[in-house]
Amino acid sequence: xxxxxxxxxxxxxxxxxxVTLSCSPISGHRSVSWYQQTPGQGLQFLFEYFxxxxxxxxxxxxxxxxxxxxxxxxxxxxxxxxxGDSALYLCxxxxxxxxGQETQYFGPGTRLLVL
Amino acid sequence: xxxxxxxxxxxxxxxxxxxxLNCTYSNxxxxxxxxxxxxxxxxxxxxxxxxSSGNKEDGRFxxxxxxxxxxxxxxxxxxxxxxxxxxxxxxxxxxxxKLIFGAGTRLAVxx
Numbered sequence: 001x002x003x004x005x006x007x008x009x010x011x012x013x014x015x016x017x018x019v020t021l022s023c024s025p026i027s028g029h030r031s032v033s034w035y036q037q038t039p040g041q042g043l044q045f046l047f048e049y050f051x052x053x054x055x056x057x058x059x060x061x062x063x064x065x066x067x068x069x070x071x072x073x074x075x076x077x078x079x080x081x082x083x084g085d086s087a088l089y090l091c092x093x094x095x096x097x098x099x100g101q102e103t104q105y106f107g108p109g110t111r112l113l114v115l
Numbered sequence: 116x117x118x119x120x121x122x123x124x125x126x127x128x129x130x131x132x133x134x135x136l137n138c139t140y141s142n143x144x145x146x147x148x149x150x151x152x153x154x155x156x157x158x159x160x161x162x163x164x165x166x167s168s169g170n171k172e173d174g175r176f177x178x179x180x181x182x183x184x185x186x187x188x189x190x191x192x193x194x195x196x197x198x199x200x201x202x203x204x205x206x207x208x209x210x211x212x213k214l215i216f217g218a219g220t221r222l223a224v225x226x
Binding site (some may be wrong): 033092094 | 203213219
């Protein structure tokens with residue numbers, strides 16, 4: 001079974017631009033979560049989607065948004081990029097049918113550099 | 116105070132050593148506890164998880180949770196150079212699939 005895939009793997013943007021990252025979950029998984037990883041803050045939860053609905057959200061500004069499609073693929077968008085948004089963005093998928101208490105499998109991440 | 120505290124290391128051990136990795140947490144509502152391993156420039160890989168208090172063993176790895184002291188441990192027996200990675204503990208918060216990660220402990224196993 002193929003794992004979680006993320007595209008693109010690397011991205012360079014400038015301040016003020018916006019960016020869209022994509023995540024394809026493991027086949028059969030309906031929950032997709034997004035995390036930001038930085039050296040200073042570590043791994044932090046952004047949001048989680050299940051059946052095209054956001055079920056949970058972390059403490060990030062509204063510039064960070066996401067969506068999920070009917071095939072469970074998910075995208076996250078960051079508008080008006082800031083230097084501090086440079087990070088590894090990871091998505092994780094899980095079945096989604098156990099009320100959120102279940103194992104999550106991570107993709108390789110998208111490394112975003114904001115100049 | 117962070118919800119999950121983990122010593123970032125680095126921890127350097129010789130091949131064959133027993134490694135003990137630990138986390139403490141503050142939220143007594145946590146019930147599921149995950150351990151992930153992350154190699155450099157890769158996404159985290161699930162190692163194992165435990166539910167509530169107790170031990171769970173999987174090959175050379177043993178996960179332990181003591182809810183009374185809010186203490187999580189991962190033991191690696193007969194450590195190998197291929198175990199060199201960052202180890203992250205992550206309880207699941209009550210909300211849907213929200214993992215609360217520790218800072219991660221960087222482990223180096225030298226031959």
